[in-house]
Amino acid sequence: MRLRQVGRTALLIECDDPGQVEAWRRELWRRRETGDLAVVDIVPGAGTVLLDGVGPGTAALLASLTPLLDAAALAEGPLVEVPTVFDGEDLADVADLWQVSVDDAIGRLASVDFTVAFSGFAPGFGYMRGLPEEWAVPRLAAPRPRVPAGSVALADAYCGIYPSASPGGWRLVGRTAMELFDVRRDDPATLSPGARVKLVPAS
Amino acid sequence: MITVVRSGPLTTVQDLGRPGYAHLGVPRSGALDGPALKRANALVGNPAEAAGLETTLMGCALRFEEAARVAVTGASAVVKLDKKPVEGVIEVPAGSVLDIGRATAGVRSYVAVAGGIDVEPVLGSRSTDTLSGLGPAKLTDGAVLPIGTAAGLFVEAGSPANYHAELELGVWLGPRDDWFQCRELFVTAYKISPMSNRIGCRLAGSALTRAKAGELPSEGVVLGAVQVPADGQPLIFLADHPTTGGYPVIGVVDDVTPLAQARPGTTVRFRALPLD
Numbered sequence: 001m002r003l004r005q006v007g008r009t010a011l012l013i014e015c016d017d018p019g020q021v022e023a024w025r026r027e028l029w030r031r032r033e034t035g036d037l038a039v040v041d042i043v044p045g046a047g048t049v050l051l052d053g054v055g056p057g058t059a060a061l062l063a064s065l066t067p068l069l070d071a072a073a074l075a076e077g078p079l080v081e082v083p084t085v086f087d088g089e090d091l092a093d094v095a096d097l098w099q100v101s102v103d104d105a106i107g108r109l110a111s112v113d114f115t116v117a118f119s120g121f122a123p124g125f126g127y128m129r130g131l132p133e134e135w136a137v138p139r140l141a142a143p144r145p146r147v148p149a150g151s152v153a154l155a156d157a158y159c160g161i162y163p164s165a166s167p168g169g170w171r172l173v174g175r176t177a178m179e180l181f182d183v184r185r186d187d188p189a190t191l192s193p194g195a196r197v198k199l200v201p202a203s
Numbered sequence: 204m205i206t207v208v209r210s211g212p213l214t215t216v217q218d219l220g221r222p223g224y225a226h227l228g229v230p231r232s233g234a235l236d237g238p239a240l241k242r243a244n245a246l247v248g249n250p251a252e253a254a255g256l257e258t259t260l261m262g263c264a265l266r267f268e269e270a271a272r273v274a275v276t277g278a279s280a281v282v283k284l285d286k287k288p289v290e291g292v293i294e295v296p297a298g299s300v301l302d303i304g305r306a307t308a309g310v311r312s313y314v315a316v317a318g319g320i321d322v323e324p325v326l327g328s329r330s331t332d333t334l335s336g337l338g339p340a341k342l343t344d345g346a347v348l349p350i351g352t353a354a355g356l357f358v359e360a361g362s363p364a365n366y367h368a369e370l371e372l373g374v375w376l377g378p379r380d381d382w383f384q385c386r387e388l389f390v391t392a393y394k395i396s397p398m399s400n401r402i403g404c405r406l407a408g409s410a411l412t413r414a415k416a417g418e419l420p421s422e423g424v425v426l427g428a429v430q431v432p433a434d435g436q437p438l439i440f441l442a443d444h445p446t447t448g449g450y451p452v453i454g455v456v457d458d459v460t461p462l463a464q465a466r467p468g469t470t471v472r473f474r475a476l477p478l479d
Contacts, residue, residue, distance in 0.1 A: 004378035005478050007455030010425045012378045041225040043423030045447055050423030052225065119228035120421055120447030123335050127421070164336070181227075183325050183337065189227040 001066075003059055010052045011059060017047075018117055018129055019069055024049045025193055027067035037061065044118040044193050046127070077115065077194045082161065083202035084109075084152050088172035090140075094154060097137050106201065108135070109173060114159055114197040119189070124163035124181025126191035131157045143169035150175045152199065159199075161191065174199070204349055205271075205316070208300055209264035210342040215331035215401075216320050217313075218254040224326055225446040231426060232332040233442045235401060235463035236311055238364065239277035243315030245358035246274035246292050253319030253351070254329035256342070258312045262303035263342065265314070267295045271350060272317040276363060278309030278464060308366045309464035321351035333401045334443040364460070369470040372439075372456045374429060375478050379451035382415045383431065388453060388473050393437070397467035401443040403430075404462045406471055410435025411453065421447045427456040429473075 001020070004012040015021045025044045028051065031037035040053025051058065086106040088094075095105035116126035136157040144167060147153070151162045153170030160170060163180035180190045191197060207214075217240060220233020234240035234257055241251045256263065262280050267273075273293045275282050281304040282289055295301055303312050322329050322339045331338040340346075376385055393408035411431050424430065424447065428440045432450045441459055456462075457476060465471070 005375065006378045006425055006452070007375050007427060008457065008478075010455070012422065040222050041423075043225045043446060045422030046420030048420075048422040050225075050425070052423065052425050053222065118421065118447060119226060120445060121228060123224075123227060123229045123337060125228050188224075188229075188326065193226055 003062060006050065006052075009054055010050060011054055011062065013049045013051070013062065015047055015049065020067075021045070021047060021049055021117065022115070022194060023067040023069035026069070027065060046118065075196070077196045079196045079198065080190060081198050081200045082152070082176050082178055084174045084176050084199040085202055086174040088152065088174045090171035091173045094137055094171055094173055098135060105173075109159075109199050110201050112159075112199070114199070116191045116193050116195045116197065117158075118193055121160075122163055122166055124189040124191065125160055126189070126193070126195070128159040128191070128197055129157070131159060133157050137171055139169040140171060143167050147172065148175070150177060150180070152176060163189075176202075204268040204347055205320075206266045206268060207263065207342050207344055207346045207348070208266050209302070210344050210346070211258050211261040211263040213259040214263045214342040215257050215333070216254050216322055216339045216342075216348070217257040217330045218328055219252050220330050220442060221326045221328035221337075225423065228335075228446050229326060229337065230332050230334050230443050230446060232328065232330040232338065234313065234330075235442050236277055236313065236460050238361070238460055239311070240313045240315070242360050242363065243274045243276040243313045244319075245360040246276070247272050247315045247317040248354055248356045248358065249315055249317060249319055250354055250356060253315065253354075254322070255316070255320060256314040258303055258306075258314070260306050260310055262305055262312060263314075264300055264302040266300045267297060269350065270297045271295045272353070273301060274315050275303055275312055276315070277311050277313040278306035279366075280304045280306050280312050310466055311463055316350055317353035317355070318351035321349040332443050334445060364464070366464050367461075369472070370461050370465055371472045371474050372461070373458070373476045374454040374456050374473045375476050376454045377478070379419065380453050382413060382419075382451040383453050384412045384414055385453065387411050388429075388437070389475060391472075393471045395462075395465050395467050395469045395471060399467065401441055403441055403444060404439045404465070406437045406439070408436070411437065419449055419451045421449045424448045424452060425455060427459045428452040429454045429456060
């Protein structure tokens with residue numbers, strides 16, 4: 001772990017791997033809940049955790065912590081089953097990239113245990129980890145001007161689901177009718193960092 | 204109730220924003236010139252968190268369907284009540300039209316109404332977020348805005364800010380200063396690009412040289428972060444900035460409010476601040 005200063009009131013924790021990111025996220029979240037840690041935003045990234053809006057003394061507190069997570073603890077996140085119709089416009093291209101049939105590509109996607117690593121791009125858009133690196137797919141050369149809400153898509157080794165319609169360059173493999181972001185809920189995002197996700201084939 | 208007579212190019216409802224949801228990809232949003240909104244709220248006896256209106260360069264015109272106490276701060280502009288110039292705290296009679304004119308200095312005027320603009324809050328804020336679309340839509344001609352109940356507080360309003368043709372911004376280097384030849388940041392005079400908006404202030408000048416090649420995995424970013432995209436031209440994140448980004452951040456400016464009022468073409472220089 002390495003700590004970097006971000007302006008006067010934020011700190012960036014650089015982690016060695018995604019498991020450490022999740023371990024830090026949970027530990028910091030817990031300490032904020034118990035009142036141990038004063039911070040406005042705890043923002044995980046691909047390899048970092050940002051603490052925005054911290055008071056003096058936070059760096060010393062962080063230096064004294066070594067959060068660890070074993071596989072069993074990681075498996076404790078809430079499980080979200082996302083009913084998915086696998087008929088995305090780019091599904092055949094993804095199957096080609098993987099050199100498997102479309103049915104096998106669907107089988108692969110439905111078999112992966114995804115975890116939401118971090119959010120970004122749009123409210124409620126979770127970058128889901130779980131695809132093996134060798135199944136990583138490049139983004140589209142030219143983004144689509146409009147991707148419908150609920151589109152299930154891949155880019156690099158991430159899977160994401162568009163919570164609302166927007167432009168997008170990810171490869172579309174399916175769609176879901178599930179509501180992914182609703183400001184009226186206490187937890188507005190269905191796919192928040194730490195959530196485990198399964199894509200369940202639906203018709 | 205207020206009826207929008209002339210919305211201007213971009214007039215939005217703004218308060219202090221919705222921090223605390225960045226982990227879900229929700230931008231903080233909120234008034235770009237926070238001190239100016241707070242001052243307007245103070246002048247009409249509102250708490251600091253009341254929502255007002257933020258105009259952009261061309262002002263706006265509002266018809267008050269009920270009597271209201273109003274203050275306009277931020278960018279300098281001629282304010283007229285039923286076509287007669289007015290200043291300070293304005294007692295607007297029912298049925299009158301208040302016209303906030305073109306900004307003559309600065310960019311964004313703030314209109315506070317005693318009681319605040321009482322649109323439905325979204326995730327604890329009434330701010331329009333131009334990046335994600337959360338919050339109320341930007342004002343359009345004919346739109347109506349409810350007014351809340353006046354609090355009648357006595358609040359010290361403070362002095363208005365001055366606007367300058369040249370800005371010198373204090374910047375703390377990091378977190379990714381090791382990706383650049385940082386000295387270049389402090390010797391270059393940049394110009395504010397007309398491509399700037401509520402998401403970020405784009406600068407144009409000599410491109411920053413990378414000391415390190417490659418791509419940065421996405422990481423969380425803060426208000427005031429000086430991000431350097433592939434073209435080497437820095438971009439300073441303002442209130443509607445995305446919560447995570449993949450371009451390295453060379454430093455963080457200590458105060459973004461001068462940028463909220465800086466016109467395209469304004470010269471910007473950076474001064475290093477010590478990190479302790």
